[in-house]
Amino acid sequence: MSKQSILGRITQLAKANINALLDQAEDPQLMLDQMVRDYTNSIAEAESAVAQTIGNLRLTEQDYREDVDAANDWGRKALAASGKADELRAAGNAVDADKFDNLAKIALVRQLSSENEAKAAQPTIASQTQVVEQLKKGLDAMRGKLSELTAKRDELTARSKTAAAQQQVHDALKSIDLLDPTSEISRFEDKIRREEAKVLGQQELQASSLDAQFEGLEDLGREGEVEARLAALKAGGTTAITSGS
Known part of the structure; x- marks a missing residue:
């Protein structure tokens, strides 16, 4: 070179x-x-x-x-x-x-x-x-x-x-x-809310059924009292409102 x-x-x-x-x-x-x-x-x-x-x-x-x-x-x-x-x-x-x-x-x-x-x-x-x-x-x-x-x-x-x-x-x-995992969470949250709403509905429905039963009992009680008073009237007696037990 x-x-x-x-x-x-x-x-x-x-x-x-x-x-x-x-x-x-x-x-x-x-x-x-x-x-x-x-x-x-x-x-x-x-x-x-x-x-x-x-x-x-x-x-x-x-x-x-x-x-x-x-x-x-x-x-x-x-x-x-x-x-x-x-x-x-x-x-x-x-x-x-x-x-x-x-x-x-x-x-x-x-x-x-x-x-x-x-x-x-x-x-x-x-x-x-x-x-x-x-x-x-x-x-x-x-x-x-x-x-x-x-x-x-x-x-x-x-x-x-x-x-x-x-x-x-x-x-x-x-x-x-x-x-978008937040959308999955939102869907899961909606599902839980629907389940919670269903439970609330069931509880409300159950409560309504119990109220109806108790109201039926009260109606029976009133009918029994009416029949008793009617029998007393027929016997010539009188009805009176009493207090106490």
Whole structure:
């Protein structure tokens, strides 16, 4: 995976609009679960790629420092060889002086080579450093997006459970309304009132029957007294109202 594709993928994921994606989802909770898994996997892959990119940068930086150190070392060797050649030439030893001058030249060639390699590495190090910084920022953004996704998923899950519970209560209340137990109670109450009225009617009817019987007894008593008084009249006696027992 190239640095460009790594950076492009991280940027795309980090800029993903969660709300817009959720609006298009048939099942937002399932989509969030999948997005959390995808982000987690993408972050793991990106971390590995970024770590490799950082490793390559550190190797390039290490090579650069080695080239700089080598250039400085060859510079010191060239200076030493040139100084020795000057001493020998001053002492009249031109042959050995030329040998040390040649060594100084070789050292200078090596110095130039190391310097050129160090200079060539500088633009690469600068560009890789910029890419690494962008990748790190992208990873931080992805981690933040993952936290946002996880929080959104947890919120949606809680809201879904609450909505389900509210729907259950609503369905239960709706069932109660349809059954209307109060109407059953009212019918049962009416039945009891009718039974109570029937009992009252029976009691009233029974009371009327007893009154009629007692009235019959009173009529018989009056007829007996009338017959007694009639017999007394026929016998020539008189009737009188008496008091007491």
